[in-house]
Amino acid sequence: MIDVFERRVIITAILVMGLFILAIFYAMGARKADVTECLPYDKTYETARVEQLDKTTYQIYYVARMWNFEPSVAYIPVGSEVDLFVTSNDVVHGFNVYNKNVNLMAVPGGVTKTTVRFDQPGVYKVVCHEYCGTGHQNMQAEIIVNYPKK
């Protein structure tokens, strides 16, 4: 039967798991770190575009296809908050923004969404990280974050 050491280990393991789970909730609540929003799909997501909602709020609608992203280059001013919507026109692709916690799948028939702030200027590479055919390693896009022109 379970002896005293084993019981202690099981209780410790459960407590450690509890701590990990608390950390997940902390990240969700206080740090707003969450997975993609679940949105119902409609045809409008199939049109790639950049939309400006106000001075610092943008929306980029990405369409992935074999083997490029549209828009392949997007310009965003420093300090803007950007909603990213990603879908695919053909097979499954991945969407990973370098140096940002943006990590989405581009799946035909579905749309993923996340929101990200760009406080530092720079060229943020978007890499396709799901195998999507022989041209997979060529599939990349850029988000260029720069100071407003005026």
Place this chain on the structure above:
Amino acid sequence: MQVSRFLRNTILVELFVPILLLTVGIYHGLMQVIYRAGVIHQSSVAKLDYYQGLTLHGVINAVVLTTFFAVAFGHATIAFYLKKEPNKRATALSMWLMVIGTLLAAAAMLAGKASVLYTFYPPLKAHPAFYIGTAMLIIGSWVAFFDWITIYLNWKKENRETNTPLAVIGTLVNFTIWFVCTTAVAYEVLVLLVPWSLGLTPTVNVPLARTLFWFFGHALVYFWLLPSYIMFYTMLPKLAGGKLYSATAGRIAFFLFLLLSIPIGVHHQFGDPSIGRGVKLSQSLLTFGVALPSFITAFTLAASLEYAARKRGAKGLYSWIWKLPFFRKDVFLFGYLINGLILFIFGGLTGLVLASYSLNNVVHNTAFIPGHFHMTVAGPVFLAILGMSIFLLQQLTGKKIFLPTINTIVPYLWTVGVIIFSTGLMWGGLMGEPRRTNLGLTYLNPASDQYHPYWVISSMLGLAGGGIMFVAGFLYFISFFGTLFGKRVAEPTIDLPVSESLHEEKRIPIFDTFKPWLAIMALIIFLSYLPAISDALNNTGKKAPPYLPTDPTPVFQKK
């Protein structure tokens, strides 16, 4: 115990076929790291394309090898512990289904008609032979399982008050998980994908197919792992020269796996559309539940090993570790198992990172993932399979191990390789290096405008580790095939090491029956997967036609 010629030959075929194919799988493992490190900037070598090789690597190493081994080891375990050989017809049918299925799938992959990787996510389309072959392999393993169920039930009828041996509980739990989870992938393959790849149905619901795949895909890793767990519990303490600290802990662990192995598959889909956040979060939390049996196991095994070392006269708080029989040729299996356990410490912990809901965003689908799973499936799973394969080979043929010293150091060499390899891949993953990508063509090609110098060092570490792993694998093949073609020196037999229990084990009825556990398992799966599947069905806007990996326009079949 003596085994019939028939059972002996069946098990030997089921060990030989996958190890022979593994030479192809391991060759492509080496090729991956060479392409990825940018040593070569080519899309193919020796007429085998990078992604074709990656498909072969994944399917052979992770599906063919593991399934064949689980069945072969299951036959040996059931026959050894229940003293009853499996039914001839069922066993032969099972073996032939698996062999023919594997050949079909291998032909499709080698012909370059199925370069869709082992996850075969639609709408990338493979040749129907790939889907049908994989399904036959799985169904073949079911046939063996159904036969073991009858053997077990008959045995139980005659031994109502005897505790079922732990290894038998483990085997039956493992194949129950396997049967339940493969029904989903069998549905995906046979109902959704085969007609679609033949052009009979025009389109397929991609999120649904992915959800069904991962219903199977994560339970699959426990199907890989549980044969190793059976060895850890029932053999490792004996090999170390001690006793199993607690067999009851083993039973609790196995039944927890039965409950929680399946309803956590959505943690592979945190980045997917169509599935709600609630489903993802709840399955993330359940994943922490399935880590519990591994924590229990870690303690029980460490306690058993410490007991064994102290029995050998070890003293000191930690220095007892060095009294364990690390490099002893006569208990070479110990080396295979202990190295697997060491890797699994890191494999398990990185697994918890990946299961942690939004933390997954940092590394999802990057090289971190193969970095993690090479410390699980290429750690405890692979090493236990290699060790037990050559152990059974030696017993069933009655031959001497060829180059025993080499065989003894293989697991150590392999482990060093995996540690370096995984460090490189996980580091690269943290810097956004994608998995499953021929980096050498673009990201690690200085001539390309996509060149990404940050990934040079990490992928070089991957190359160094992968090279060491290849050497270890190569040495293993020499030892394995050398043994196979050696001279018979003893009578064929199966004689598995059996660990006694340190604490006297009383039979607790609840841990010697399947019915209540199966009912709870069904309930949890139902509650966690009903919303996932309903989300995939309801939130998906359109279905997708098939695409070949080489062509951005869909395949339109002629009517």
